[in-house]
Amino acid sequence: MNYTRTGYLALAASVCGAVIAMQSTAPAADQPASGSKPTVASKVPAAATALTVYKNATCGCCGKWVEHMRQHGFKLTVHDVDNMSPIKERVGLPYGMGSCHTAEIGGYFIEGHVPAAEVARLLQEKPKAKGLAVPGMPIGSPGMEQGNQQQPYDVMLVKEDGSTSVFAHYPK
Numbered sequence: 001m002n003y004t005r006t007g008y009l010a011l012a013a014s015v016c017g018a019v020i021a022m023q024s025t026a027p028a029a030d031q032p033a034s035g036s037k038p039t040v041a042s043k044v045p046a047a048a049t050a051l052t053v054y055k056n057a058t059c060g061c062c063g064k065w066v067e068h069m070r071q072h073g074f075k076l077t078v079h080d081v082d083n084m085s086p087i088k089e090r091v092g093l094p095y096g097m098g099s100c101h102t103a104e105i106g107g108y109f110i111e112g113h114v115p116a117a118e119v120a121r122l123l124q125e126k127p128k129a130k131g132l133a134v135p136g137m138p139i140g141s142p143g144m145e146q147g148n149q150q151q152p153y154d155v156m157l158v159k160e161d162g163s164t165s166v167f168a169h170y171p172k
């Protein structure tokens, strides 16, 4: 199965490439201040904040999403893999829900540029579901920032039977 399809994704991928180029010239300085400040992850039990991420090594926007999640208090284990398709198939991602990176937390998958706040909400509410997905790579989602540009997008809840419903709409 091929999860990267349509010109829309190709465009998003080129934007993501631009992000890589921009990032390489920026100082790799802004580490999150550790400790004191409450984060969205602090709303869920500490044991539930361990997130495993699979991505391509060259994916710049994936790396930026990883930073976004760390800044919000999640503890990440990141695996760089060449072929994402077997992982997306294993977690049961339905056709049309695909994005770049795939993560797993608390028995759920997190596909694409899902905001940390929605991951925390998922872990608090614990719906019967397979996971959350932001299909494609919408501009303005975490890790896909392009100045002030903001493409409206939905965070989809993927149920156990593969059907989907809107979990959150952005911008809020």
Ligand SMILES: [Cu+2]
Pocket: 016, 061, 062, 099, 100, 101, 113, 137, 143
């Ligand atoms: Cu991406």
